[in-house]
Amino acid sequence: MTDDWKKRTRAVHAGTRRSQYGEVSEAIFLTQGFVYDSAEAAAARFENLGQDEFIYARYGNPTVAMFEERIAALEGAEDAFATASGMAAVNGALSSMLKAGDHVVSSRALFGSCLYILEEILTRYGVEVSFVDGIDLDQWRAAIRPDTRAVFLETISNPTLEVIDLSAVSDLAHGVGATVIVDNVFATPVFSRAFEMGADVVIYSATKHIDGQGRALGGVILGTRDFIRKTVEPYLKHTGGAMSPFTAWVMLKGLETLELRVRAQAATAQAVAEGLAGDARLARVIFPGLADHAQSGIIAAQMTGPGTVIALDLAGGRPAAFAMLNALRLVTISNNLGDAKSIITHPATTTHQRLSDAQRAHLGIGEGLLRLSVGLEDADDLLADLRRGLDAAGSPKS
């Protein structure tokens, strides 16, 4: 049944499991354990875990299973494993499949904690990691070796919104039998075509657009049933990265409105990006929906929409960026993204503070760069607020 449904129907109905009470809204099974009718039934359940048979919430829970089934149906994946946060998902996907001696190739422009896992943790356990500039295919070609086990990348980089050619990188990786693992937050489940483009494993921080209302941390790993149940699940169920049933309920309700929210936010982001492009106080406005984006050809092939995040590079550097932030009255200074509320952050001094000056320069994260996550407010109100901010930032010295 679910297989015939279109995306919007899946978002509302896929994975629903009703209890004997026939509730309309999904129930929160806020229980860590499950009762067995007899000693024999307990023994049998431990021996042969079936799809609807739960034994302990770290292994699985009905509300969590509903979320996993619904997001898998939306993304077109065979299966999914829900996790306590986006980082538990990234760590779970990588650590469950890698062992000492394995080689990984990763793009360099990563979310800070992803970089920490690859650079500091995996290498401590004997995994060799090579970093490349994600948009340079020659670097991927040179780095991927016959013994490469996995490649890791963010389809759209944070915060400079470079878009990696997933199809080309997947072809190179599959040529040596490597698994393609994609952190797909910025592409969103609504606009992503990651599996069609060759990804083997797709990860979301559900904290972002899936919740979309700033309430809960969560994550999910999507892939083949074999990978999820035989590789990911044994690692996560024993190491404790499970999503809580309450969080799963929040995320399930988030999925029902995900497409409506993300499409509305993307349309507003488009209007805001177009409204600000060309302003003399901005050295660059980077948005995948603008025709002048450096990877516009890849975007057209790989994504069905532009996303909800804009990068604004102020010509006046850090003083201008801070003056703008401090003058805003509607857009809030914070570091989440994908939220119903528009949020702005100065990556150089917050999310990317840990990097060295040289690393930031290499990634194009200048002192004037701001990352704007566009929410559900009216585009005119947002533009008025952002223009007030730019007025406060003043004209750059010529």
Ligand SMILES: *Cc1c(COP(=O)(O)O)cnc(C)c1O
């Ligand atoms: C937020 C984010 C993460 C981490 O997710 P959490 O839910 O905060 O643990 C990982 N990757 C990307 C690209 C993100 O934006």
